[in-house]
Amino acid sequence: MREVTLRVMIIPPDATAVKKLEKKSMVSYIYVGIPLKTQLGTESRIQLNDAFANVDDIQEFIASEREARDEVDRKFLTTSIKADKNTRMGVITDIKQELRKIGAFKINYSSRKGIQKK
Amino acid sequence: MAARNIPEINAGSMADIAFLLLIFFLVTTTMDIDTGITRKLPPPVEDDMDIDVKERNIFKVLINSADRLLVEGKAGNIGNLKEQTKEFIMNPYNRDDLPEKKLETINFLGDVWVSKGIVSLKNDRGTSYNMYIQIQDELTQAFKELRDDLSLNYFGVKFDNLVDDAKRDAIKKAIPMAISEAEPKDVGGK
Incomplete structure (x- = not known):
């Protein structure tokens, strides 16, 4: 039951030590991946809410997400980074830097629970 | 007044229809449970603040x-990263080149040697997200197993099953989950 229409293709990476994200209302999502529309190129793009965005928009996005929550809940706000597994870390690093600047320290790298490899 | 007999509706197939609807919604509803690796980002550093940490730690x-690994100056392999991390953190033989330990008194546990070891993770802008998550996963796993061991020792249950906060x-x-991520650097280009 997604609230947004995905405009980027996301195949999350597999991990074993994953935790369930609790309290979904306390989570804001940042999507990163290759645009679904092929004419938009193959460069990884960031999607916030329903539209494509740039790294500079993240601070504003987090601020508006905070605004939408109760004051008591604000410090529990988690940012979930939903990125495609073929994304380069450059984009992710930029996002992380922006999040640090605005003080959104709690993050979650969205990943599926994969099979334990031995 | 003549008794009007109400024509009866055949409700025999009602159960079938309800069942069909149930199956339909069961199949089409997706409940995407979000899972992931939770991390806490460090606050931004004020200009060039050098934090002194001993090399051995x-x-x-x-x-x-x-996506190639370099662990402690040597080419590494994701397969044994977890074991290496565990050995590093615990320093079981008190080696000089592995981290120092500090004796601390902790409630429930008494005096415990707490490792001062820190895992420093550095990636390139060109590293793939998949590889990064794999590494994060291995490191998380290493700490989790250490916690499980300790918890089993003292309380007889795994860390995840501990109820008492x-x-x-x-x-x-x-x-402590000591994973530090260095300030990003661009080396390999995009």
Whole structure:
């Protein structure tokens, strides 16, 4: 039951030590991946809410997400980074830097629970 | 007044229809449960603040743009990263080149040697997200197993199954999740 229409293709990476994200209302999502529309190129793009965005928009996005929550809940706000597994870390690093600047320290790298490899 | 007999509706198939609807919604509803690796980002550093950490206390993990690993100056392998991390953190034989330990008194546990070891993770802008998550996963796994071991020793249950928050905190204090991520650098290009 997604609230947004995905405009980027996301195949999350597999991990074993994953935790369930609790309290979904306390989570804001940042999507990163290759645009679904092929004419938009193959460069990884960031999607916030329903539209494509740039790294500079993240601070504003987090601020508006905070605004939408109760004051008591604000410090529990988690940012979930939903990125495609073929994304380069450059984009992710930029996002992380922006999040640090605005003080959104709690993050979650969205990943599926994969099979334990031995 | 003549008795009007109401024509009866055949409700025999009602159960079938209800069942069909039930199956339909069961199949089409997706409940995407979000799972992931939770991390806490460090606050931004004020200009060039040098934090002094002794060389022996740092476990350096580097990932380059071709997703190759460099662990403590040597080419590494994701397969044994977990074991290496565990050995580094615990320093079971008190080796000189592995991290120092500090004796601390923690509730429930008594006196425990707490490792000062820090895992330093550095990646390139060209590293793939998949590889990064794999590494994060291995590191998380390493700490989780250490916590599990300690928890089994003292309380007889795994860390995840500990209900008492005070006990959880004690374990967390004894084995802090020390993963540091270096300020990003662009080496390999995009």
